[in-house]
Amino acid sequence: MSAVQSKHFLNTPESLVIDSLEGLCALNPQLSLDAANKVVYLANRDPNKVALICGGGSGHEPAHAGYVGEGILTAAVCGSVFASPNASQVRRGIDLVENNKGVVIIVKNYTGDVLNFGLAKEQYAALHAEKSDRAKFVIVGDDVAVGKTQGKIVGRRGLAGTVLVYKIAGALANRGASLEEVHSVAQWVASRVGTIGVGLEHCHVPGTASGDSHLSSSEIEIGMGIHNEPGNRRLSPVPSLKELIPQLLEHLLSTSDPERSFLPFKGKNASEEEKDRVVLLVNNLGGTSELELGAIVKEATKGLESEGVIVERVIAGTFMTSLNMPGFSLTLLLLPSSNDTSSPTSSQILSLLDEPSNAPGWKWTSHAKPGVPIQSVAIAKEDEGNVKKVEEKLVAEDPAAFIDAVKRACKALVDEEPEITRMDNIAGDGDCGLTLKAGAIAVLKEVESGRISGDDVVGSAISVSRVAEEQMGGTSGALYSIFFSGLAQGLQLNKPSNSNIVTPLLWSKSIQSALTKLYTYTRARPPSRTLVDPLDAFVTSSSSSQGGEPDFEAAIKAASEAALNTRDLEAKAGRSAYVEGDRLRNERIPDPGAWGVKTILQAFGA
Structure with a gap:
């Protein structure tokens, strides 16, 4: 494979993040920007609704600032490309969303994000002792490529499943739910998402030296992170989607792998009433065409159905990227079963997911189960009969x-x-x-x-x-x-x-x-x-x-x-x-x- 694509449209690498945030605010007038701290926030917000803050390194657009909008996030704190913002930036973000109900801070499980956002939360509590119980923290680690042994101390990395946590918790907050309710649902969703990524090549960070190819022209890498972290295995030659998707789904659905059985799937043998029901998120990591993404959606949906999994929603598009990485990720949100009384109901989760939002990063969704293509066999046979016989x-x-x-x-x-x-x-x-x-x-x-x-x-x-x-x-x-x-x-x-x-x-x-x-x-x-x-x-x-x-x-x-x-x-x-x-x-x-x-x-x- 040729060298990593290393040309970019920018003024300077140093100004790219703030230029991009200013462009986002020009696109969406409901947003405001604290440029000094790289905080994007809702200018007019209801002080009687729980605020949601997220953030992390830039380079994952539309995450994180693209989800600031009614029904999802109240503010996003942005660092440099692939680098966490510091605690003072995050603390400024908390101050900007001050309200009567409190704030839920949601971060991907990366050391810098957890430390800096956590430090900001503790500093806020120290400065405002009377409000110390009004700041809650949620860490999302959904990467099933990181085995339990490997992630024993640091845990799994946070990937595109984090966006589903934003959306569902944000919709609940927008309905006026309490801080405890929003935090509890966010924690529950975070515990029920799994993601696996795959790439044809790594990405290039603006301002760094042009890199050589990490993968040969015949290789594909499974389990790549969103900061160019290597995956857990490579395949060669590059398999067809019909061969690749089942391998990715095995990582997500496994109930027997001691390293990767993270979610409580019941498997193919479950009764009709207890069949696994999921939300499928197909995410473009930055450099995959819409043409290919459609084929991935088709194979992933078909693959889940063949495993006896009922797909309640399919969401596809560019949600959390790794700059220009040619790759994609699959995320499953395992919905609660009918007899699970300790969790939100499946209909509640789906209604929160379906609730409209004007955040520019959130893509169109059907609010319904995936459809089945209509075959026009009769028309084809009719046309065939119209060919004049010599x-x-x-x-x-x-x-x-x-x-x-x-x-x-x-x-x-x-x-x-x-x-x-x-x-x-x-x-x-x-x-x-x-x-x-x-x-x-x-x-x-x-x-x-x-x-x-x-x-x-x-x-x-x-x-x-x-x-x-x-x-x-x-x-x-x-x-x-x-x-x-x-x-x-x-x-x-x-x-x-x-x-x-x-x-x-x-x-x-x-x-x-x-x-x-x-x-x-x-x-x-x-x-x-x-x-x-x-x-x-x-x-x-x-x-x-x-x-x-x-x-x-x-x-x-x-x-x-x-x-x-x-x-x-x-x-x-x-x-x-x-x-x-x-x-x-x-x-x-x-x-x-x-x-x-x-x-x-x-x-x-x-």
Whole structure:
């Protein structure tokens, strides 16, 4: 894996935290900032409601200041990146939320946070003896990657489960509950959360030297902390989510591991009435895309259901990060069973979790159990029936050779994907190689199923058109789909009445009409630095013979030269039109789409 991403958008590393807090307050006018002490707090708050204070090192945004708002936190005290604020900062935070009911201080279980927030609490009590019983303390340690032996003295680290403690305790405080009630519920939630993190790489702290990769390109690390602390094991090669998620859930659900059985799950064998019920929090550690996060949610929900766990709520998004770490964490909040009279009820916990908040860090939630995707099988079958059946099939001159050529072209695209992707990372948006590879793999499946064969060339062209539309998508998928749809039409329109064999001359006429169809829907014309350049060269060269047999070998050569020549062309259309011109000239990168056409034609004609 390449070195850790170490570039950042900032004024200076030293000013980044305060700049960020000022930006947060500009975003949310209900907030105020004590800049000297880096305390964000609610400007207008009800003095008859319990206040909640949290905090810790910065770099975990939106935690902690992002949760200051009605229904969650009253104030957050922020340190430098990954460094606890000092006790005087925290004491200032307590003073700023002075009220008639008291304050609950919630911190993650890290030594600096516990010591500095604890010291501030004791100093506050010493200065205000009459209020000493009006400041309560909650420590959250939810990291199941830290075994009981390893954490015997220091305990487990605090991770994203802390956010659920904020939300539930904050909603209860907002309802006007007493200090004892808020503290008791916060303690209970803290005792029922477990979190496991996983990362592809560590993160980089602004202002520090650029680091080398901690993990190889084939490794993934389970149990990483949110301050670049190492995990408890590495896996190689990087597993699929279907392989990874069950391993993470085992850490959370285990009732037999003497080191990690932290939560009282009943397991698969529990009766229907006593089945484990949970809230699932899927948290982005900073560098994971929303696209990937959705897939993680799906697999985690599915994995819990397969373990007999009832998922009452799924919450997903960026809640507690490790700066720009490419990773995620799973948190489970184990809800109380129906016969547990010593705890809040499950409905109470869920109602507090569902209660709205205007804190910017809190994400949208459904307030309902996860849904089941609706499958549109009936529609798919109906559409399939709408494909027009060709009465008389057109056959390739050598059906076996035709299929071999199709397979060669597809395999060539798959092999060329890394190079096309490299080109497109410079000349476009980076997806051309993967798009063509996806199309090629789908075409090979059509060949295996018999829907593409040399005994039905028109049907094969229609199948390729459908694959391009459904499996490739985007601009290139549409262009390929239109071209092959036009090819299917051209084969039928130009077919001689006395033969059903697709001759070279019929191929030539048909691809000419296909190109004409394509030009109806795109303004790109050669030279344009697009896939049109080699495609036009191929079609034009193959049809240039004066009534004679088309020379496909010369046409392929012309297409190859046209694709190569795109490296020196000014981009007038397509993805490259948005790339700064000097960079394209300096790099001399051929157009990726044109290179894909060249790859197909060379392999097909080999």
